[in-house]
Amino acid sequence: MTENNNLEKLVGLSKEKGLKLTPQRMVIFRILSECNQHVTVDQVYQKASAEYPMLSPATVYRNMEQMVDAGLLTRLDLGGSSMRYDTNLEEHHHFVCTECGKVSDLYLEDIQYKMDANRSQLGKAKINSLDLHLQGTCGECV
Amino acid sequence: MTENNNLEKLVGLSKEKGLKLTPQRMVIFRILSECNQHVTVDQVYQKASAEYPMLSPATVYRNMEQMVDAGLLTRLDLGGSSMRYDTNLEEHHHFVCTECGKVSDLYLEDIQYKMDANRSQLGKAKINSLDLHLQGTCGECV
DNA sequence: TGAGCAAATGCAAATGATTCTTATCTAGGT
DNA sequence: ACCTAGATAAGAATCATTTGCATTTGCTCA
Numbered sequence: 001m002t003e004n005n006n007l008e009k010l011v012g013l014s015k016e017k018g019l020k021l022t023p024q025r026m027v028i029f030r031i032l033s034e035c036n037q038h039v040t041v042d043q044v045y046q047k048a049s050a051e052y053p054m055l056s057p058a059t060v061y062r063n064m065e066q067m068v069d070a071g072l073l074t075r076l077d078l079g080g081s082s083m084r085y086d087t088n089l090e091e092h093h094h095f096v097c098t099e100c101g102k103v104s105d106l107y108l109e110d111i112q113y114k115m116d117a118n119r120s121q122l123g124k125a126k127i128n129s130l131d132l133h134l135q136g137t138c139g140e141c142v
Numbered sequence: 143m144t145e146n147n148n149l150e151k152l153v154g155l156s157k158e159k160g161l162k163l164t165p166q167r168m169v170i171f172r173i174l175s176e177c178n179q180h181v182t183v184d185q186v187y188q189k190a191s192a193e194y195p196m197l198s199p200a201t202v203y204r205n206m207e208q209m210v211d212a213g214l215l216t217r218l219d220l221g222g223s224s225m226r227y228d229t230n231l232e233e234h235h236h237f238v239c240t241e242c243g244k245v246s247d248l249y250l251e252d253i254q255y256k257m258d259a260n261r262s263q264l265g266k267a268k269i270n271s272l273d274l275h276l277q278g279t280c281g282e283c284v
Numbered sequence: 285t286g287a288g289c290a291a292a293t294g295c296a297a298a299t300g301a302t303t304c305t306t307a308t309c310t311a312g313g314t
Numbered sequence: 315a316c317c318t319a320g321a322t323a324a325g326a327a328t329c330a331t332t333t334g335c336a337t338t339t340g341c342t343c344a
Contacts, residue, residue, distance in 0.1 A: 020311055022321070042301085056323045061302065077275075079219050082301060095264055106263055121248050122237055123281040133273035139266040162291060162340045183331085198294045203331065205292095224330060 017070050027052045028063050032073070032087060038094070038103045040082045078103060079133060093131070097138035104138065155212050169194045170205050174215070174229055180236075180245045182224045220245060221275065235273065239280035246280065 019025070031047045032039070045060045064085050067073040076084040078096050088105065095104040119127070152171050156163050173189045174181070187202045206227050209215040218226040220238050230247065237246045 018320090020321070022311075024322075040301095054323070056325085057301095058303075058324080059322060062321085077219070077221050095267065095269070097267070098270065104264065104267070122246065124284050125237065125239070125246075125281050126279045126284060127237070127276055128240065128278040129276070131275035131277075133275060134269055134271070135273075136270040137268045139264070142266050142268060156340095160291075160341095164292060164340070166293075196294075199330095200295080200332075201293055 017066075019066065019070070024048075024052060024055055024059055025063055027055070028060060029067075032067075032085075035087075037086050037088050037105075038076060038078070038084045040080075040084055042082065044085075077131075079135070093134070095134040095136065095138070097141055098135050099137050099141035102138050102140075106132070106134065108132065151214060155214065159208075159212055161208065161212075166190075166194060166197055166201050167205055169197070170202060171209075174209075174227075177229075179228050179230050179247070180218060180220070180226045181229075182226055184224065186227075221277070235276070237276040237278065237280070239283055240277050241279050241283035244280050244282075248274070248276065250274065 027048050028044060031044050035043065035047070041057070041060050041064055044064070045055070045057050048060060049055045064073060068075050068085070071089070072087075074086040074089060076086050076094065078084055078094055080096075080101075084103075090107075093106045093108055095106055096102075097104075149171075152167070153163065155161055161167070169190050170186060173186050177185065177189070183199070183202050183206055186206070187197070187199050190202065191197045206215060210217050210227070213231070214229075216228040216231060218228050218236065220226055220236060222238075222243075226245075232249075235248045235250055237248055238244075239246075
């Protein structure tokens with residue numbers, strides 16, 4: 001169901017944005033819908049190139065970035081060496097386990113509100129993105 | 143005064159940690175105490191190599207990392223292409239202007255408290271670091 | 285004060301993520 | 315079937331950072 005959903009989105013998107021429905025794009029997108037969230041480009045590339053061997057990493061990079069621009073993915077900088085991409089578009093934050101690397105989602109509805117209260121320190125500044133990075137040891141690794 | 147303070151720290155450190163008082167380390171350390179916060183390794187290297195031309199970048203990288211280990215600096219991942227190091231050891235957060243790159247400090251005393259309230263989502267997990275990344279347009283660039 | 289050892293340095297090469305280049309290819313409209 | 319804009323593959327290029335190694339240098343203790 002998620003997969004159909006995403007496939008629909010892709011098709012709709014390709015019309016909207018003038019993106020072509022190339023086989024590479026289809027493979028990449030299906031991989032994304034099968035993967036867990038927070039994937040790296042390389043993870044996608046590994047899986048995708050298994051079934052589409054001539055695929056180049058650059059193509060995956062390009063496609064993921066396009067999907068971000070199109071609002072299908074969110075780019076995540078979780079502090080590791082490589083960027084991650086999140087298929088969960090809801091406003092949320094992340095907790096990264098420094099032992100096993102697992103990423104957990106966190107929904108913190110009142111952070112934004114709290115920020116507003118502290119906004120005075122920023123003067124006329126306009127906040128565009130607010131990102132909470134939490135690190136620690138997850139339940140399984142404790 | 144800050145410089146004397148830091149020099150003391152450095153000497154104390156070298157005893158504690160078995161770090162040697164090399165001229166390179168002295169130069170790097172003084173540069174750090176003169177620089178504004180949030181410097182990159184390269185910024186330090188540029189200034190330091192001006193007065194110690196044979197200095198190698200690797201030495202700066204190594205020294206900054208050692209200072210982090212020793213608790214004299216904090217490593218900052220502010221999302222740019224290179225890491226930054228913060229000489230301000232107080233608990234605080236950062237706002238990065240996406241126009242001019244300026245970094246502003248933010249003191250948000252109640253974030254930690256708020257997090258605790260949301261901790262239930264994390265189960266037995268242990269939070270080691272909490273880092274708020276804010277991006278936007280600063281007062282001057284608005 | 286000088287020998288010895290661990291730590292520090294410089295250099296260059298390795299690494300790893302990402303981007304760029306360029307020639308080729310192809311989807312989609314006509 | 316044909317054209318053309320846009321997409322692709324492949325690999326070179328880039329950039330920040332790390333590492334291996336041979337050499338040097340603080341620092342300690344006799």
